[in-house]
Amino acid sequence: QSQELSQVQIDYHAALQTLLEDGTRMVCTGRMHTDRICRFESLCYSTEAEEFIYFHSNSSVMLPNLGSRRFQPALLDLSSVEDHNTQYFNFVELPAAALKFMPKPVFVPDVALIANRFNPDNLMHVFHDDLLPIYYTMQQFTDLDPETRLFFMEGWSEGVHFDLYKLLSNKQPLLREQLKTLGRLLCFTKSYVGLSKITTWYQYGFVQPQGPKANILVSGNEIRQFTKFMMQKLNVSLEESSSEEYIVVFSRTINRLILNEAELILALAQEFQMKTITVSLEEHSFSDIVRLISNASMLVSMHGAQLVMSLFLPRGATVVELFPYAINPEHYTPYKTLATLPGMDLQYIAWQNTAREDTITYPDRPWDQGGIAHLDKAEQERIIKSTEVPRHLCCRNPEWLFRAYQDTKVDIPSLIHVIRQTVKSKPGTKKKWSGSLYPGKVRDARCQASVQGTSEARLSVSWQVPWNLKYLKVREVKYEVWIQEQGENTYMPYILSHQNHTFSENIKPFTIYLVWIRCIFNKNLLGPFADVLLCST
C-alpha cells in the first residue's frame, strides 16, 4: 500500500485553473442531515484551520442549498452514528478569488471517502459503525472503487484495529493528523463525504436507553456478503467440509472475566461431546480468530465487544452471551439483535448470573473501569444493594459501569440448562442458504354476488396464484382475504387455502364490499395486496 498521495500524475496548473474557474461542486443524496451523503468536486481542507472549504465561483454547485439551515444542526453526519453532535460535517465558504491569497493548494488525485470513525478501539464499534458502513457506502457509489482513499477525520490515532480498516481499499487510509504533513491547503479532486447508515442495527443510548434501531434495514445476507469480503482479504478460506465440530469460548483477559473458565470449557465439552477451545483478542491474531469462529458450532462469551465476531459464525451456529450480576440481558442487545437479524440464521441464548455470591465487584477501580469510590456514600450503598441496573443513557452511568466490569463465576448447571432449552441435540451448522422469498400479488381477482331474499347474500371471490409461485418451491401457500363494507373502518379477515371462496356470513344484500387479497408463503411471508376488488351484492 502506498503512503504517498500521487500515483496519477496531475497537471498542477490545469487543476488550479479548474478550481479557480469552477469552484466547488456538491450534489448530495438524502433529505435530512442524518441520511445525507455528499459528492464533491474540488472540496478543499485547510489543515491549519482544520475546516473544509467550499469555493464559490460562476460554475459552483451546492445541492441541497440550505442557506443557514446548513447549521441546523449540520450538513450531515460524518460517522454512521445518527445525529451525534460531535460527528457533524460542515464547510466554510469562500469566493474562489480568495485562493490568490491562500497557501498553494495540494491536490488529492485519489477519489476520497471522507468520514469519521466512531470508536476505533472497540471492536463492536469498529464493525458496526465503521467497517460495514464504509463497505456499503463504497458499494453505493461506483466511483468508490478499490482504489478509493479513505480519510478518517475524527482525530484519533490509528487504534488497535487499523489493519481491518486497511482491508477496505488498496490505498493506505489517512488520518486527520497526517493531513498536515501533506500541505496547508488540500483540495480533493473528487470526494464523497459521510457514511451510509443502512447496515446499522443498534443505537447506543444517546437520547433514549440503548436498543435495536427502530427501523432495521439490513439482513444476514448483506452482513455475510461483507464477512465474505473480509475473509478473502484476511486470507481465511471457508472450509466447505469442516472435519470436526467444536465450540469456541471467546474470553476476556483484562476485565469482565469468567472466573471458572477451565471448568466451563470442560463442562461444555462434556455436555455437547465436542472439542471446546478458547480464543481472546490478546492471545490470538485476528485472522486466527476469524478462521476459528467461521467454522464453530457455538460461540460462548461474556457480554462485550468481542461478541461482534458472531458476524463470522456459520449459519446454524449458536451464540451464548453471558451477563454479569444485575445486568438485564434484555436491556443490552447489540449481539442478540445481530444474531437474530433475518437471514443471519444464528441461534441466540442469553445467560445471566443471578447469584450475588458468584460475582466479584471492583468498587475501587477508576470510574471508567466501573469504580464507584468517587460517589457519595449513600449512592455507593444504593448501587451495591441494587439487584438490577435501571435503564440509563449512554455512556458514563456509574452503576452500569460498576456492574459491567464485574467478574463472574459461571453457575455451570444453570448455564447448561438454558442452552439445553434451545439446543436440543448437538449444536450444529448448516451451510445452505435459507433465504425467504415473498409472494407477488394474486392475479385476475374477480367476484360474483348473489342475493337470496331481502336479508341474505353471497359473495364468490376467485383469483389466480402469484406469478412468481411457479418458479419457487414453497412449503405452504395460503391466502388472506379481507372483506370490508364500503365506508366502514373494520373488515372481516379470512385465511384460506384455495383460490376461491364463497362468503355468506355477514354479507348483506345491496351493499358494496371492498375485497383485499394477498398471498402468504410458509405462514409468515406476507405478500402485497392485489388492487382492491369492488363487489356489489
Ligand code: UDP
Ligand atoms: N477487550 C478485550 N479483553 C478484555 C477487555 C476488553 O478483548 O479483557 C476488548 C473488547 O472486546 C473491546 C475493547 O477491548 O473491543 C474495549 O472493551 P470495553 O470493555 O471498553 O468495551 P465493551 O466490550 O464493554 O464494549
